[in-house]
Amino acid sequence: MLKVLFGRILTTIPALIGVVVVSFLLTRVLPGDTAAYFAGPAATPQAIEEVKKKLGLDRPLPEQFRRYVVDLSHGDLGQSLTTGQPVVADLKARLPASAELTLFGLILSLLIAVPLGILAAVKQGSFIDHACRAIATAGVSLPVFFTGLLLVYLFYFIWQISPAPLGRLDVFASAPPTVTGFYLIDSLLARDWEAFRSSLAQLALPGITLAIFSLAPIARITRASMLAVLSMDFVRTARASGLPARKVVMTYAFRNAMLPVITTLGMVFSFLLGANVLVEKVFAWPGVGSYAVEALIASDFAPVQGFVLAMAILYIALNLMIDLSYRLIDPRLESTT
Amino acid sequence: MSALLDVSGLTVEFATRRGIVKAVRQVDITVAKGETLGIVGESGSGKSVTSYAVMRILDRAGRIAEGAISFSGLELQDAPESQMVDLRGREMSMIFQNPRAALNPIRRVGEQIEDVLRQHAQAGSADAREKAIDALRQVRISRPEERYRAYPFELSGGMCQRVVIALALACRPKLLIADEPTTGLDVTTQKAVMDLIVELTRERGMSTILITHDLGLAATYCDRVVVMEKGEVVESAPAAEIFSAPKHPYTRKLVRATPRPGIALRDLLPDDRPAPPPQSAPVADAGAPLLTVSGLVKEYPRENGNIISRLLRPAQAQEAPFRAVDGISFEVRRGESVGLVGESGCGKSTTSMMLMRLLDPTEGMITFDGENIGAIPAKEFARNPMRSRIQMVFQDPTDSLNPRYTAARAIADPLLRFANHGLNLRSRVEELAQLVGLPLELLDRFPHQLSGGQKARVGIARAMALEPDLVVLDEPTAALDVSVQAVVLNLLADLKAKLGMSYLFVSHDLHVVRLVCDRVIVMRGGRIVEQGSAEQVLEAPKADYTRELIAAAPHPPVQGG
Known part of the structure; x- marks a missing residue:
């Protein structure tokens, strides 16, 4: 297993190199001139030239790239011109917020979509099957910013059940001491129930928004995959040897049906990372999505590069985990490497 | 002996898109305690559905419409599911195909x-x-x-x-239902598995239902045989009588179509269609070698993991490659049909793939009509004029046809690639269809609208389209019912006689090989164990392995036809 892990990590290296190159080039071809933006609207051409020189933007591209890579190897992603902070510090502060939100949404979605998909497959053509289809279609056809606003309107404005959609904690609570950066976990570790309740309340609406969006693919794949497995020979053997329906469905069918679901999970996670940008805007969530968008609008290269790189690493890490979990589920894969 | 299982008037319906289909109609079956009952029938006869109904594990779409199933005093046809869960696996259990x-x-x-x-x-x-x-x-x-x-x-x-x-x-359990338990297994494995089932069930005084398409297998292992056709029981008789004195015409047809020792190819066909033995057209220089294989080897590297683990490992630590085919030599003469026999993994498929030039040999020569075609890379062979002279009929008639091509288009496929342009394609396709006995009105149908036998004919017509000199037949009847197999085998023999081709007939079924081949090659573990004339190899085998293979094939109790 360790050898496999090591091998897999090695194979991610080319992908990472690609990401570094692409993120660098991408920010260079984007329209907008950083120097002009920071020199201000009234700046003279000389002033812009000066800023350019200061930022190193007057050098040829290979030279700029070399510098970028050298800095990167020291863990330096550059300076954000809008916040004035090192990009690494900004990401460190904001990434956990985004990760917490995305994971919360994903887990919530899994808890609803997987049982729904299983039920829909077991009782094919029944009410629950049609309900599953309706919910999934509705969820995926509503854009996240719309769902988000609708939820805020209903739960905050009309019914006043949830707190104001402003950030990760309500104004009176204080953040728990940082261990993982996830407020839910940190507050539990610190036994700070007030902070836990508050962060959960803040997380609920954006989390549900993301969950509604991601229900569809997970429920659909679970249903399709379960249907395929339920018609397989070994399920018939299990039934013919008198195993009860529950055991047949869960132990025999579902474990086999999990592989495609997990594959979809990786894709859904990347959709959610994209959807995050909008949700963070709607809920004033201090995550990396909104940070990156602001930087992009300001033609601020360094944070955009940092964001793309961080997301790529996250995605590669996730895929690595998915790959490894395949092996845990399916013994056939283990013997091939 | 009292009855353990008594099925009476069983009718099973399936709800399909085209309305209700009765898969099983008014079936009566009794199994006594300790008895082994064979249910024999071709695909679609309802033999499996009957057993699923007994176990009450029919698909969602199926239901027991009528009839009673009584199992050691319990009425199963409308027993609650909780009771069935308790019975399945404990009182009655089932083993499956595949x-x-x-x-x-x-x-x-x-x-x-x-x-x-x-x-x-x-x-x-x-x-x-x-x-x-x-x-x-x-x-x-x-x-x-x-x-x-x-x-x-x-x-x-x-x-x-x-x-x-x-x-x-x-x-x-008291009752074991074995649904085609040995289909897809090698003959020697089949024998071991069947012997084991019979021994264990006898030892425990269990009753057994053996569901099979193979009348020979049923007659060998069962006390009594029930023959089903199109959802109905047509005959029920002691196993010894079913071969010697079949009463129902359908049973007679099945018995005749079952390949067995001591008969000729024509004997497989029903009585009412007497046909003269295939008349061989004079083949130019018959007996001259058409294909000569010498020292043929195919090696496969062992699985070595991904690139990185291969780079990390020193070269000498890598295992020796696996030899799928290990230095075989033989020849196929003009107008001759040669059987290539062996169990799974013996290298017969790899050999036929290399002869077809779909796979490159590691070593050795494949000389076809004087030219070493083994030296032409498989990738380029498709463009070689030799391509049209070696054709193949594949094992699975369904999977080997493009589902989006009509029968006519499938047959025309090789013509479109190789025939000269002046050819009237449609008339040539119709000519080929007539040759293989495919009704012309079926030419515009798609594979899913054709029966297994019809699809087999399309596959054969496609292989014959370019009038090849050598046709490799890879288990061409393994996926077909016996009565269809009988017709297809006869068709192949007629075609060979008419067109003067050579066949390389790859098969695991010794009875079939005996009927269609002049010479037989027995392979095991990538090597040739024995080769000689069909009569000599099958009647007086020299190698122990050949003897073992022959002994393992089921021997229906009655010889001859």
């Missing part, structure tokens, strides 16, 4: 046996493991403690079937 698929691929086989034992309270958590290992031992699995931890993919097909039998017999 044993590897019948086991959960990601659960250890021991655990799967434990699941059944625990479900029926035959074992608690303390002794479940012990009892599961014991169940494996009962089916003669060597080193059962080790096998307990194995996954199905780590076991051979025969071993998997033993595990399925262990699973079915773990709770000592």
